[in-house]
Amino acid sequence: MSSKAVPDPLVSAAPDASANSDTSMDERLFRRACARFATGITVVTLLDSQGHPHGVTVNSFASVSLEPPLVLVSIDLRNAILGHFISSAWFAVNILAEHQEDLSRRFSSAAEDRFVGVEWTTGSTGMPILAGALAHLECAVTRTFEVGDHTMMIGEVRYAEYREGRPLLFFESGYRNLG
Ligand SMILES: Cc1cc2nc3c(=O)[nH]c(=O)nc-3n(C[C@H](O)[C@H](O)[C@H](O)COP(=O)(O)O)c2cc1C
Numbered sequence: 401m402s403s404k405a406v407p408d409p410l411v412s413a414a415p416d417a418s419a420n421s422d423t424s425m426d427e428r429l430f431r432r433a434c435a436r437f438a439t440g441i442t443v444v445t446l447l448d449s450q451g452h453p454h455g456v457t458v459n460s461f462a463s464v465s466l467e468p469p470l471v472l473v474s475i476d477l478r479n480a481i482l483g484h485f486i487s488s489a490w491f492a493v494n495i496l497a498e499h500q501e502d503l504s505r506r507f508s509s510a511a512e513d514r515f516v517g518v519e520w521t522t523g524s525t526g527m528p529i530l531a532g533a534l535a536h537l538e539c540a541v542t543r544t545f546e547v548g549d550h551t552m553m554i555g556e557v558r559y560a561e562y563r564e565g566r567p568l569l570f571f572e573s574g575y576r577n578l579g
Contacts, residue, residue: 438571443507444473445520445528446491448484453515453528456481457508459570460550461493469557471539474550482551488541491555492527495535496568498577503530504568524559535562 445455460474471493475482485491496504507514519531525538539555546552569576 435572438569438576440567441496441504441570441575442473443494443496443503443530443533444475444491445494445530446481446484446488447526447528449487453520454481454484455494455507455514455528455530457504458493461495464554470542471537471555471557473553473555474547475553477546477549477551485541485551485553486544490525490527491539491541491553492523492525492529493537493539493555494530494533495537495562496530497532497534498566498568500530500532500568501575504575534565534567535560 439459440461442458442461443455444458444461445453447453456475456479458473458475460472462472464470464472473491473493475485503518506518515528520528521531523529523536523538525540527538529536529538537555537557538559539557541553542556543554544551566578569578
């Protein structure tokens with residue numbers, strides 16, 4: 401029987417770029433270039449071990465696989481919510497509608513309890529779902545790994561719902577609407 405070693409994609413990351421070591425990246429340039437990439441905005445929510453809801457504004461959301469249906473969010477290692485992510489088997493991604501800029505601001509603010517005054521319900525998996533969101537995806541955590549100064553959370557989508565509407569966008573460090 402022949403067996404072929406399948407390279408771990410995390411181990412076999414990238415070719416050695418040391419030959420071009422004069423290409424160190426200026427952080428401001430990196431941020432400005434990335435800010436030219438328009439994104440939607442999500443609030444990623446979960447429950448802590450006591451059943452309290454937590455949420456954080458995230459635009460590093462991406463769908464990464466159809467079969468199985470996988471999504472990715474990237475969480476800054478400095479974010480307080482990360483501890484809850486690490487111990488939670490589930491999270492929900494709430495995709496914000498264009499009228500929900502206030503929610504984006506609230507869930508990226510220093511507010512003690514970001515859910516005070518926020519309308520939300522409980523999804524099929526028990527995750528907090530924000531009222532009026534354009535869509536939500538409830539995900540089982542399948543993998544987490546640190547890359548640079550962030551933790552990648554890969555979730556398998558178990559439930560999803562959407563409604564018609566227009567998205568809240570983020571471009572060049574500012575909130576935008578379509579057209
Ligand atoms: C538009 C927008 C997008 C953001 N995207 C992310 C993101 O993808 N990942 C992340 O870790 N933080 C992101 N943040 C920052 C967090 O929302 C912010 O640091 C948050 O207050 C952290 O709170 P915590 O320390 O209570 O977890 C974003 C903020 C804004 C306004």
